Amino acid sequence: MIRTVDDNTWRRYSGVPLMVASLAYLVAYSWRVIGDVTGPIRPVLTIVIAVTWAMFIVDYVVRLLLARERSVWFRHHLPALAFALVPVLRLVRLLRFLTDLPGIKPTAGGALRSRILVYGVGASAILIYIASLAVLEAERHAPGADITTFGIALWWACVTVTTTGYGDYVPVTDAGQWVGVGLMFGGVALAGVITATLASWVAERAIHGQPDAHPATHGDVRALQEEVARLTALLDRPQTDPPASPPAAP
Amino acid sequence: MIRTVDDNTWRRYSGVPLMVASLAYLVAYSWRVIGDVTGPIRPVLTIVIAVTWAMFIVDYVVRLLLARERSVWFRHHLPALAFALVPVLRLVRLLRFLTDLPGIKPTAGGALRSRILVYGVGASAILIYIASLAVLEAERHAPGADITTFGIALWWACVTVTTTGYGDYVPVTDAGQWVGVGLMFGGVALAGVITATLASWVAERAIHGQPDAHPATHGDVRALQEEVARLTALLDRPQTDPPASPPAAP
Amino acid sequence: MIRTVDDNTWRRYSGVPLMVASLAYLVAYSWRVIGDVTGPIRPVLTIVIAVTWAMFIVDYVVRLLLARERSVWFRHHLPALAFALVPVLRLVRLLRFLTDLPGIKPTAGGALRSRILVYGVGASAILIYIASLAVLEAERHAPGADITTFGIALWWACVTVTTTGYGDYVPVTDAGQWVGVGLMFGGVALAGVITATLASWVAERAIHGQPDAHPATHGDVRALQEEVARLTALLDRPQTDPPASPPAAP
Amino acid sequence: MIRTVDDNTWRRYSGVPLMVASLAYLVAYSWRVIGDVTGPIRPVLTIVIAVTWAMFIVDYVVRLLLARERSVWFRHHLPALAFALVPVLRLVRLLRFLTDLPGIKPTAGGALRSRILVYGVGASAILIYIASLAVLEAERHAPGADITTFGIALWWACVTVTTTGYGDYVPVTDAGQWVGVGLMFGGVALAGVITATLASWVAERAIHGQPDAHPATHGDVRALQEEVARLTALLDRPQTDPPASPPAAP
Incomplete structure (x- = not known):
């Protein structure tokens, strides 16, 4: 082929x-x-x-x-x-238009953070919805199960994904428990994503509006390096030349 | 108009x-x-x-x-x-006076951190109080509900916002559960804010009192760049001039 | 006076x-x-x-x-x-000797991190112990309370400070619930301290053993600035002097 | 000897x-x-x-x-x-081959992060499995215990390590509760490791693909310092020498 x-x-x-x-x-x-x-x-x-x-x-x-x-x-x-x-x-992709916000001139990290938050929150909402459906299907007709309506399933999914875990409704089937395990670990990861994004925001916000307080970048040093290289070139030309030849404009 | x-x-x-x-x-x-x-x-x-x-x-x-x-x-x-x-x-605004602490010379990040913590803790306290009122109003007269006093509502709100979730008191009405969902996700966000602020503090504290260990800033490099530019200007003046013309004082 | x-x-x-x-x-x-x-x-x-x-x-x-x-x-x-x-x-102070570990040459952040962790873990252990005593005293003889032995109180304090909150034992008195609220919020703060310290460690570890990958410090730039200043001084001396006068040893 | x-x-x-x-x-x-x-x-x-x-x-x-x-x-x-x-x-060591992923050119932090995540997730999985065995052995034949099958023990371990804590199954023996305490605190530490790794990723990702936006490193400044030193050396040679002696090639 x-x-x-x-x-x-x-x-x-x-x-x-x-x-x-x-x-x-x-x-x-x-x-x-x-x-x-x-x-x-x-x-x-x-x-x-x-x-x-x-x-x-x-x-x-x-x-x-x-x-x-x-x-x-x-x-x-x-x-x-x-x-x-x-x-x-895949529906998270539909949120893409939300990450290109006109009227907000994002900083380097700002664009990334809004993308992470929009996709993270979107994916979490979809996962909570799908997990509610899955747990409801698994539990509804199981003996001894109490997750029997979609409202209860949604409430249980929120209680689980935030790792609150009241225990007022708990899955009793294997399938329902696997959904719960996924939500719990997903919730820990989601909390981590939120915290990491906030940490990045705090770090950037602390120097907001003070360009001189920003960390020096590779680009800053490279610009300086070019200037020093130009200086070296100036020095390396024969110095006994008559001043008639004007130095090249920098 | x-x-x-x-x-x-x-x-x-x-x-x-x-x-x-x-x-x-x-x-x-x-x-x-x-x-x-x-x-x-x-x-x-x-x-x-x-x-x-x-x-x-x-x-x-x-x-x-x-x-x-x-x-x-x-x-x-x-x-x-x-x-x-x-x-x-809006009452959080009343906390503004707390963030301008006289007698503390804040660092760039320190001022931001105290603002985040004062507003964050203030807003959380207000939200816990309002959520307690809202859940109490929703649950109090509902059949089968056990959140029936303000003391219980406040205890439940603290148990929920920290995502502890004992499950000794759980809302059973739709309105009460929505309040609970708000508190849980608010609690995850609050924990993120606290952690991000602490991370910023740890990063700054690690180099506290050692100015030379601070990361080089854009301003540092800019100062250096100006010095190199001055050097280049010095070099670019015709070098066969008589020393009678004294060099410009730096 | x-x-x-x-x-x-x-x-x-x-x-x-x-x-x-x-x-x-x-x-x-x-x-x-x-x-x-x-x-x-x-x-x-x-x-x-x-x-x-x-x-x-x-x-x-x-x-x-x-x-x-x-x-x-x-x-x-x-x-x-x-x-x-x-x-x-105050007993946390007794842990001070643990933070001056001989044989470990700490980095700038390493010393801070071990201090934070030793004091943080020490203070948490003391708080868990004291909270267990306080909740036991408040609950023991209260009607309907189930936290009746020190072992149960300690188990409850661990379940609470990690915000796990099984709900198998829950305080029912006002004093006991205040202890619980303190443990829950203390637990959120403790998790934040651990996470922030780990974040600092990850950031430092990523460039461990590669001195050239460390961020440029204020001190680095200052050393460079001094070198450029020396260069400027060299250039500013009258250039038609006879070479007989040797340049000052740098 | x-x-x-x-x-x-x-x-x-x-x-x-x-x-x-x-x-x-x-x-x-x-x-x-x-x-x-x-x-x-x-x-x-x-x-x-x-x-x-x-x-x-x-x-x-x-x-x-x-x-x-x-x-x-x-x-x-x-x-x-x-x-x-x-x-x-020790079996975590078997995961070593997963951290040397061919075809991924890792950044300085990327290699560390994948190592942390592979080992962290691996160690967590092993700990959850071993904790399930330990709690099952401790509880199974205890009076009043409800953790009586390996499936229940595994579900309980997941509920505990994520600090969800439904409370549907709770250890009642001393040994079982010690296993639970270990899992809870391990879970707080695991969440911290995940969050810290994500924070490192977000910080690096924000400047991904923009080499000039990377923070200036010690190596950058050292390179510049060498260039300035070369310049100083150029200047320090006697300047009245005839140009017949060509300058040393840089």
């Missing part, structure tokens, strides 16, 4: 279908779980979920196969793996 | 009335909830709450309309939006 | 008595609570506790009165206030 | 046996606890556990005795102490 299709071409054509598939997945999964669908619509929804998920898996495998060095591509595209495993995460 | 009133003029005249309104809101809301007022005073308190809240909303809308570029103003004044939604937060 | 006694003199003479008082406080308080002393020894222990506590309060007030500018002294000696309110915290 | 064996020699010969012992320990301990072994195999497994543990203790003591300055060695080899106390932690 001649490798005439590369990753960029593939992504240009697969972008819109995958976004549509992601929305279809979200609607079908929400409908099946929240509506507790049992009639003939249930297999239809299940097929939609399966097909859209399969699309994401296929997309990931194709991109992996298209890559020149697959192990390198794998490590550089961990978010793509997350998108393949949890298709609705 | 000719735009003769700008944001600064508006704020000069609205500052004191809004602070009074904020205090009136606090008193009326506390009275209505803690006193569990049911007689003819209740509608009076409710009107005070409604009017003061409306004042904050009007203030926000007017300032938004006065702004030249509204989308820019919106993003640069997110705290003002928080003040409009939770009027008592 | 002629101010012939200053803070240093006072501390030289008060240091040993206060350390002894701190130990006496610890023993008397532990004995009274853990032993659940009821006989004639109880008033003796209570007097020891009251007297030692009074000593710390007196010490604090005297030092405050000795200070030239009291408001400055107050803000610069917040730890002293903590020692006055919780006398056993 | 002539000290002909040094630490490196010892480690070269002890490495493989200790890794095997570590695996044997893991298998024997898992078997004894999960299988709830009671027959004649139990003493065999207990002997394996005791012997492998003893090997780690002996290894540690021998290395401590081999060290020239024991107190220095002790402080520089705290991980070795952790390996001696919890033999399976």
